[in-house]
Amino acid sequence: MADNNKKTSFPKFNIYWMYILVFAGLLAAYWMSDNSLVKEVSQNEFESYIASGGVENIVVYNKESAEAVLNDSLASVVYGSRYQPKQGFKPKISTKIGSVEKFEEKVDALRSQGKFKGNLSYDTSSDFGTIFWYFGPVLLLIGFWFFFMKRMGGGGMGSGGIFSVGKSKAMLFDKDNASKVTFEDVAGLAEAKVEIAEIVDFLKSPEHYTELGGKIPKGALLVGPPGTGKTLLAKAVAGEANVPFFSMSGSDFVEMFVGVGASRVRDLFRQAKEKAPCIVFIDEIDAVGRARGRNANMGGNDERESTLNQLLTEMDGFGSNSGVIILAATNRADILDKALLRAGRFDRQIYVELPELTDRKEIFQVHLRNVKTDGSVDIEQLARQTPGFSGADIANVCNEAALIAARRQKQAVQRQDFMDAIDRIIGGLEKKSKVITDEERKSIAYHEAGHATVSWHLQYADPLIKVTIVPRGKALGAAWYMPEERQIEPKQALLDEICSLMAGRVAEDMFLGFIDTGALNDLERATKMAYAMVTYYGMSDKLPNISYYDSSGQEYGFTKPYSETRAQTIDTEVQSIIDSQYERARHILEQYTDGHHQLAHLLLEREVIYTEDAERIFGKRQWLSRTEEIMRASEAAKSAEKEVQASESDDCPTPPPFHPAQ
Numbered sequence: 001m002a003d004n005n006k007k008t009s010f011p012k013f014n015i016y017w018m019y020i021l022v023f024a025g026l027l028a029a030y031w032m033s034d035n036s037l038v039k040e041v042s043q044n045e046f047e048s049y050i051a052s053g054g055v056e057n058i059v060v061y062n063k064e065s066a067e068a069v070l071n072d073s074l075a076s077v078v079y080g081s082r083y084q085p086k087q088g089f090k091p092k093i094s095t096k097i098g099s100v101e102k103f104e105e106k107v108d109a110l111r112s113q114g115k116f117k118g119n120l121s122y123d124t125s126s127d128f129g130t131i132f133w134y135f136g137p138v139l140l141l142i143g144f145w146f147f148f149m150k151r152m153g154g155g156g157m158g159s160g161g162i163f164s165v166g167k168s169k170a171m172l173f174d175k176d177n178a179s180k181v182t183f184e185d186v187a188g189l190a191e192a193k194v195e196i197a198e199i200v201d202f203l204k205s206p207e208h209y210t211e212l213g214g215k216i217p218k219g220a221l222l223v224g225p226p227g228t229g230k231t232l233l234a235k236a237v238a239g240e241a242n243v244p245f246f247s248m249s250g251s252d253f254v255e256m257f258v259g260v261g262a263s264r265v266r267d268l269f270r271q272a273k274e275k276a277p278c279i280v281f282i283d284e285i286d287a288v289g290r291a292r293g294r295n296a297n298m299g300g301n302d303e304r305e306s307t308l309n310q311l312l313t314e315m316d317g318f319g320s321n322s323g324v325i326i327l328a329a330t331n332r333a334d335i336l337d338k339a340l341l342r343a344g345r346f347d348r349q350i351y352v353e354l355p356e357l358t359d360r361k362e363i364f365q366v367h368l369r370n371v372k373t374d375g376s377v378d379i380e381q382l383a384r385q386t387p388g389f390s391g392a393d394i395a396n397v398c399n400e401a402a403l404i405a406a407r408r409q410k411q412a413v414q415r416q417d418f419m420d421a422i423d424r425i426i427g428g429l430e431k432k433s434k435v436i437t438d439e440e441r442k443s444i445a446y447h448e449a450g451h452a453t454v455s456w457h458l459q460y461a462d463p464l465i466k467v468t469i470v471p472r473g474k475a476l477g478a479a480w481y482m483p484e485e486r487q488i489e490p491k492q493a494l495l496d497e498i499c500s501l502m503a504g505r506v507a508e509d510m511f512l513g514f515i516d517t518g519a520l521n522d523l524e525r526a527t528k529m530a531y532a533m534v535t536y537y538g539m540s541d542k543l544p545n546i547s548y549y550d551s552s553g554q555e556y557g558f559t560k561p562y563s564e565t566r567a568q569t570i571d572t573e574v575q576s577i578i579d580s581q582y583e584r585a586r587h588i589l590e591q592y593t594d595g596h597h598q599l600a601h602l603l604l605e606r607e608v609i610y611t612e613d614a615e616r617i618f619g620k621r622q623w624l625s626r627t628e629e630i631m632r633a634s635e636a637a638k639s640a641e642k643e644v645q646a647s648e649s650d651d652c653p654t655p656p657p658f659h660p661a662q
Helices: 015-032 043-051 072-082 100-112 128-155 190-204 230-241 260-275 302-315 357-367 379-384 391-407 415-427 438-456 491-511 517-535 564-591 593-606 611-618 626-651
Strands: 036-040 055-061 065-070 090-096 120-123 171-173 219-223 245-249 278-283 324-330 348-351 464-468 478-481 608-610
Touching: 043 055, 043 065, 043 090, 043 100, 055 100, 065 072, 072 090, 190 219, 190 230, 190 324, 190 348, 219 230, 230 245, 230 278, 230 324, 245 260, 260 278, 260 302, 260 324, 357 379, 357 391, 379 415, 391 415, 415 478, 438 464, 438 478, 438 491, 438 517, 438 564, 438 593, 438 611, 464 593, 464 611, 491 517, 491 564, 491 593, 517 564, 564 593, 593 608, 593 611, 608 611
Parallel strands: 036 090, 055 120, 219 324, 219 348, 245 278, 278 324
Antiparallel strands: 055 065, 065 090, 171 245, 464 478, 464 608
8 A cells, every 4th residue: 555645756846947838838829829910901991991892700809909801812902912822821900990889880781782791709808919929028037037046046145045145155064974084084294283283172172271371373374285185184173173164265255246255254254153162164265365455557356355354354353262263275375465364363374295205105095995905005115106296196096096907807906007097197198099100219219218327327316217108198208207305405416307307318419310309398397497506596606696586476577686697697507507417418328328228229129118127237226315215224124023023933932722621
């Protein structure tokens, strides 16, 4: 027996229903409309046409007007060449009548004379069709306007429609939210966690601080490159403190209507005070917190500035111990307004930098929780091969490796899948179908072998991982290195990098007898690095200890901070650095010509070579990088630990199994 109490589920409303209804209404109006040609005439002409015998029927509408249907012969006289006889088409004439009784008498007289043989009928209904065609489009536009305003109100302006445009669009995550994030979900960022843990402690036990007269910072600004986990860290603070969490983007305050941004700021802080203690998180605050008055001659956005003024007022308006803490995130702290960063608003700036080696290892462990891997995956090796990767990049590596393994019908994700994922993200997708001539292929092989040969024999050059001549992305060939993670770069390291970059062009010139456009990216990087050495780092012989670097990010506008004579000196010094490293790379290739040719031929044969191939040809590198030293120290520590465990197991033999007495 069916359950009578079961609610009937109706399909959700769709905007396309409106289009279908309008289209159906237009079709119905078209088919129901009277396909006729009507001509307005005087009453005398109307009566003369009836007397001619060409009128078939007459209809009197609301005792005010009369309309007559004409036959084809009379219609051709009335309309002339405009009338073309066809099926379903009714030519008509109409006129205004003064008195219905007199009109009836005239029609009856013509009927008695045999000049009119049709019917005379009366229609007293309202002329709804005419009203619809006159006012229907206007009513339809008004209906659509109300409909879209309601849609805007429900989707983006709150339940109050257009009247709630000034309401805050912040999303609220309360303590009962299932998707709670804690510090365990945020790998790495050890320093940032320590700095922000005080905020969590205050939210958990504020009385401990207020009793001693302490004031917790009102706001903390998370600054760092994209993808480093600023938003995730803010969510973890809310999860650890177990308090409501308001999340909003800076662009949500900016609206085309005047005063909306300021109204949303007021509404956001009103809700926050009601939920206190809580956290308000504004992501990408630079969208609304840009410095006021900058580039005044270029015009400005008064709405954005009024929104910022309201934000400054609200942050300085509530009490110090009200329990509302503002967190914000940006990767453009240099363009924020100074008033936003002063004490009492964003008291602290927490720098969330790209993860170091140990941080990347922890991040890999977090993202590999739900990835099925086998024993070939070494997390420490993956962390070493992803320098400069953010947390988002590492998550992308894990996901891409899982997709590659699934595409290859594997039961688990293996080490090679991760290597291919890293190559895919760094260099792009392999394009084996790209047509390359033998001459181009040889040029690419000699070019990449030149990079590998020179970098192998330089102290500060990055250790080689892999060289390939298979096109990836926009590159026809590429060499993968393990960059050194140094905080301070010595001058010789920059010179070694420029020398390694110039090695590809040198190899083409020496061994092929011509140069081509394949060295464009190398020349660009080398030139920028040389200019940075001269103009930023003060590493020039003729211009020592001078820096034209602008830390404010304005880059001096349209003027240069040096004269034309100094500009010529800078160009001369840059050219000197490039030329000296070019000759240095030539000298190294002359010394190791045989090894270079072996690498090039191996590339032409296999298309990909690895560190082991270069080590077999040139021998082990004379210099070890810091990463390699850490790797070898880690391997030595692991082997020593295994030896200790083995010795302990030998000293303490395993006891015989225990058999209880029967």
